[in-house]
Amino acid sequence: MTDFIDAFKTALGLIATFNPNLVEILILSLKVSLTAVFFASLLGFAVGGALAVYRFPGRGAVSAVLSALMGLPPVVAGLGVYLLLSNVGPLGVLQLLYTPTAMIIAQVVLVTPIIGSLTRQACEDLLEEYDEQLRSLGASSGDIVVTLLWDCRYRLITAVLAGFGRAIAEVGAVMIVGGNIDHVTRTMTTAIALETSKGNIALALALGIVLLSIAFAVNAALIGVQRLANRFAYA
Amino acid sequence: MLDPTSSLEALDGRLASLPLPVEIRGLVYEAGSKRVIDGIDLTINNHRVSAIMGPNGAGKSVLLRLMHGLITPTKGEILWAGRRMCRLTARRQAMVFQRPVLLRRSVAANVSHALGLRGVVRGERAIRVDEALKLAGLQGHASTPARVLSGGEQQRLCLARALSLEPDILFLDEPTSSLDPASTLAIERLVLDAQHRGIKVILVTHDVGQARRLAHDIIFLHHGRVVEHQDAESFFAQPQSEGARAFLSGGLVL
Numbered sequence: 499m500t501d502f503i504d505a506f507k508t509a510l511g512l513i514a515t516f517n518p519n520l521v522e523i524l525i526l527s528l529k530v531s532l533t534a535v536f537f538a539s540l541l542g543f544a545v546g547g548a549l550a551v552y553r554f555p556g557r558g559a560v561s562a563v564l565s566a567l568m569g570l571p572p573v574v575a576g577l578g579v580y581l582l583l584s585n586v587g588p589l590g591v592l593q594l595l596y597t598p599t600a601m602i603i604a605q606v607v608l609v610t611p612i613i614g615s616l617t618r619q620a621c622e623d624l625l626e627e628y629d630e631q632l633r634s635l636g637a638s639s640g641d642i643v644v645t646l647l648w649d650c651r652y653r654l655i656t657a658v659l660a661g662f663g664r665a666i667a668e669v670g671a672v673m674i675v676g677g678n679i680d681h682v683t684r685t686m687t688t689a690i691a692l693e694t695s696k697g698n699i700a701l702a703l704a705l706g707i708v709l710l711s712i713a714f715a716v717n718a719a720l721i722g723v724q725r726l727a728n729r730f731a732y733a
Numbered sequence: 734m735l736d737p738t739s740s741l742e743a744l745d746g747r748l749a750s751l752p753l754p755v756e757i758r759g760l761v762y763e764a765g766s767k768r769v770i771d772g773i774d775l776t777i778n779n780h781r782v783s784a785i786m787g788p789n790g791a792g793k794s795v796l797l798r799l800m801h802g803l804i805t806p807t808k809g810e811i812l813w814a815g816r817r818m819c820r821l822t823a824r825r826q827a828m829v830f831q832r833p834v835l836l837r838r839s840v841a842a843n844v845s846h847a848l849g850l851r852g853v854v855r856g857e858r859a860i861r862v863d864e865a866l867k868l869a870g871l872q873g874h875a876s877t878p879a880r881v882l883s884g885g886e887q888q889r890l891c892l893a894r895a896l897s898l899e900p901d902i903l904f905l906d907e908p909t910s911s912l913d914p915a916s917t918l919a920i921e922r923l924v925l926d927a928q929h930r931g932i933k934v935i936l937v938t939h940d941v942g943q944a945r946r947l948a949h950d951i952i953f954l955h956h957g958r959v960v961e962h963q964d965a966e967s968f969f970a971q972p973q974s975e976g977a978r979a980f981l982s983g984g985l986v987l
Binding site: 635649731 | 798801803820823824826827828830834836837838846847850851878880881898
């Protein structure tokens with residue numbers, strides 16, 4: 499037990515002193531996940547908004563697949579991107595495997611269905627109310643998508659935060675395509691997995707505490723956004 | 734057009750350019766197996782307020798949506814001054830719905846968004862937004878979120894937004910059915926004002942009093958058919974059909 503207490507103290511010390519190793523891992527993690535969420539948001543908003551408004555054959559199937567992919571296991575996403583980027587894969591010539599770019603791609607694959615599905619749901623709910631009014635005003639389908647996305651903005655922010663929560667916490671995808679290389683592709687989650695198996699509990703614990711704090715902060719932001727939306731009757 | 738002092742010649746020109754008469758021929762609309770509109774032939778040819786009345790499920794709202802082009806008829810056609818609806822004629826119409834539909838934006842942004850969709854250039858939008866808010870009596874609320882307004886204010890804003898588009902034809906689908914008398918009065922004033930400025934108003938209403946106050950002619954629908962169409966005075970004095978008589982005497986029309 500005292501071992502753990504010592505480890506915990508060391509962990510807090512690492513955080514308090516901004517241990518360079520820890521900071522480096524934290525910065526890479528944030529860089530990868532924030533970049534991934536940025537691109538996943540662009541894709542997710544476009545796909546979700548279009549699925550809500552445009553009518554085409556197979557629309558229901560696409561929506562169902564996108565919803566199902568919300569539960570895509572990170573290791574499977576990682577495996578898929580690995581096959582794509584490996585030397586014998588179709589994108590092998592790009593030599594991206596074991597780089598932060600590969601990790602970003604894997605997380606985009608993981609997060610886009612989440613943001614896309616939540617966006618589609620939000621837009622569909624709002625479209626029920628807006629549809630006739632917007633068509634009466636002469637809006638084209640494109641106009642309707644843009645209007646819905648803007649008017650769903652608070653729900654879209656929560657979708658983005660949910661996507662970020664998923665990206666920053668997953669380990670399977672970044673492990674497979676990143677390889678957990680020190681100073682290159684080591685993120686908080688892969689480092690926790692490695693340091694724990696090495697018995698270096700202090701660093702693992704320090705990273706765990708930071709990760710948990712981020713999760714709490716994301717959650718607090720979600721509640722804040724919801725309150726703000728309710729205040730303006732925009733929910 | 735929002736300027737009430739606009740000259741009479743301008744008004745004459747405007748009246749001459751209204752896409753009237755509207756001729757409805759053999760109109761049928763089926764939803765599933767139900768015939769909601771069951772063969773309507775109707776001609777409206779006046780510049781005043783026309784009211785569509787009738788019991789629930791008579792097809793009043795559906796008729797309005799068909800005329801506005803929000804839904805397509807199963808059979809039959811609607812001609813505006815001899816022409817079918819197209820994108821251009823649709824742009825000269827506006828509609829206010831039973832429940833106010835407002836964007837999750839400010840009061841001013843709601844009007845300006847609508848103007849943007851109709852292709853009004855940015856510079857002119859601000860002027861028209863000001864006019865619309867003045868008309869609705871909401872000058873002080875330009876930056877208020879539209880959805881925190883009261884029900885009456887929301888409907889006034891919807892009507893002012895529709896009028897800011899300077900339509901030839903204004904459709905109103907029971908615009909005051911959930912409003913108190915004061916709010917109803919404010920809406921009715923705006924409607925009469927719009928009519929005086931040369932806008933043709935087609936109104937669906939349940940409210941006999943409202944039809945008496947506003948309408949020039951009454952179209953009485955029952956079971957998806959036009960049972961009666963005549964000027965308001967004679968309709969209220971001597972309704973020809975049994976359905977209309979029962980409706981006006983407060984009886985339950987089934």
